[in-house]
Structures are given as structure tokens and as C-alpha cells.
Amino acid sequence: VQLQASGGGSVQAGGSLRLSCVISGHTTRSYAIGWFRRAPGKEREFVATINWSGATKSYGDSVGGRFAISRDNAKNTVYLQMNSLKPEDTAVYLCAAKTGSTYSRYEGHYNYWGQGTLVTVSS
Numbered sequence: 001v002q003l004q005a006s007g008g009g010s011v012q013a014g015g016s017l018r019l020s021c022v023i024s025g026h027t028t029r030s031y032a033i034g035w036f037r038r039a040p041g042k043e044r045e046f047v048a049t050i051n052w053s054g055a056t057k058s059y060g061d062s063v064g065g066r067f068a069i070s071r072d073n074a075k076n077t078v079y080l081q082m083n084s085l086k087p088e089d090t091a092v093y094l095c096a097a098k099t100g101s102t103y104s105r106y107e108g109h110y111n112y113w114g115q116g117t118l119v120t121v122s123s
Helices: none
Strands: 002-006 009-012 017-024 031-038 045-050 057-059 067-072 077-082 091-099 117-122
Touching (some): 045 067, 057 067, 077 091
Parallel strands (some): 009 117
Antiparallel strands (some): 031 045, 045 057, 067 077, 091 117
8 A cells, every 4th residue: 555645835824735645556445544743853743534434533632623634535535634724733744544444543553654745834
């Protein structure tokens, strides 16, 4: 399974970006998808996760109410809509796939990782 994240860029505080994660290879299997981020000098942080059907989702405490995760299984793509961005949201955002239909907030449960896309938020 391969994951390709895209959509990152530079934006001013208060702006919005939408990230995409395209999943390829063995896409007939059920995968839950998670978004994580890694800021300079910090550990990887959970951002959001969604189950296989898209019916259940969970968000990290620092992004809840501002970010929204969704998926289009027909396009093998998961999205992360990021609104009201803050400078502390600056990070490399990575998507990951977990076999099985249920989501997880724990990075150790994810089997496959993409390369990530950089988001820079200026004040």
C-alpha cells in the first residue's frame, strides 16, 4: 500500500488549506486512515483519523473544531480540511493507513505511512 499526501503550502494565520491523501495498491482492503504531524523539534502528533466507511472520526485536542477529515472511497482519497490555521499548526503532515475498518489515535497501530506534505502558517 502506498500513500501520497499533497496540498501543503504556505498560508497566513486564519487561512485554510485542504490536504489530500491518495491510497494506492490493495485498495480493495479496508483501511482506516490517520493524519499525523511533525513540527520542528517536536514529536509526531496525532491530528485526525477516520474509519473505513467514513462514519466515525476522531480529532486531536489541538485541532478539534478547526479541522475536518473526510474520505471518498471511490477515489481512494482522504481529505483533511484545515481552517482557522495558526502558526503552531506549522508541520509536516503525514497520512497513514491502518488495516481493518476501525480508526485509531495511536500511531503504533498504523502499518503504512506516506512521505508527508509541509504546511507553513505565518503570523
